[in-house]
Amino acid sequence: MKAKLEILALVLGFIGLFGTITVTALPTWKVSAFIGANLIVMEELWEGLWMTCYRQMNLRMQCKVYDSLLILPAELQAARGLMCVSIALAVISLVVTGFGIKRTNLCGDNTRNKNITLAIGGSLYLISFLTTLIPISWVGHSIIRQFYNAATHDAQKRELGQALYIGWATSAVLLVTGIILLVRYDKRRSDEEQVYNGIYLMEGKNVPNQDTIYQPKTESNMFKQEYV
Template identity: 25%
Template sequence: MAATLCQVMGFILSLLGVAGIIAATGMDQWATEDLFDNPVTAVYSYSGLWNSCVRQSSGFTECRPYFTILGLPALLQAVRALMIVGIVLGAIGGLIAIFSLKCLKMGNMEDNIKATMTLTAGIMFLLGGVCGIAGVSAFANLIVQSFRFTTYADGGFSMMGGGGIGGLSGSLTPRYTFGPALFVGWIGGAVLVIGGVMMCLACRGMSSDAKQRYDGMAYKASSHHTIYRTDPKPRPAFNDSYRAHSADGRMSNQKFDYV
């Protein structure tokens, strides 16, 4: 019962973690403009893995996708790859985990096979969560470097390597800080890792149950009781010729031993 509950909880947490990584990958607010001491308040810019957006004070928002791949920094492409790999591993692990649930009966599937599938799904969830956390952390490191070396007095350091995001460049290059997508990615990756650990623990409980329920013939040692067998040798026929005869000719039950 404990193994089944741990497996179901790990499966639900893993699905939530995969959903969090997918949501973080699709969000555009990975890096948001730092509004602290910002002389320009009419324009607010933010960017993600796929688009860079500008929102004006009137409420109009314009997003421009990154049309090139070769012109982007290598670290941004690595973050994209890590997030995609994390999503793929989480999706494959989810499919395997569905068929490995102990509460679902799939034909004549044995418990040891389900335990192996649960372990495989748990390892994939772990790897997917690690990839998601690594991708978000790498992008956060890029934001930290951009924030430290970019000022409003000079063009300085552009986060995406070049003319700045959001259409601002020169002496008014904005500084970027952590966006909501980073926190969604961190939480999703952590939940996915926890779900993977719970799936691995559930596999251990399922394998022990499978060993205890091993269906086989029990060996019973032979007892040391004495076994009596009948003598196969034929017994001689009883000869009553030696019986004593009475006076009237009848046989008596008296026996005589002859030497």
């Protein structure tokens, strides 16, 4: 059961990595809000981290990469960098976790090194969780704030896109993965301390007491016989 938890964490790590890559690549961070005068669905607009996509009725979708990073709002600029960091952390976490799993021989038989490696992998997953959650929540807050801003025109209002919902689910997976690994590290460290304490006690029992004086046995004079 203990080894299965580590394998589960490894599988969740793969899912978290795939999720972060998907969220970063999807253009559906912001989508058109069909309200007011924009009620008739004639044109749909998607805005992502790297491109915008337009889809008109009876026409295929056309996407265009942003001409400059400076034209993006602050939250999308920050989301670009943080999501790339999140992908890098997820990759490193996955590799480090693979070294720390008990069933692998990548770290040899050194239990302490494996435990430390597992703790590092769990910590990196938690950092990846933060670098994913922060940009997703920031962009979501910006969309909601502009949506309820009376000064914003209806055609400029946006709704939460699919990428944001996938991002929140991915951040939850990364959080669960990090917690599982840190819990397993704490359990394995406790088992390691118990093993070392047992070895220390066994060695202590085998050491002779220094307070006792060893006196070699001598033969009694009664049993000595003299031969002439």
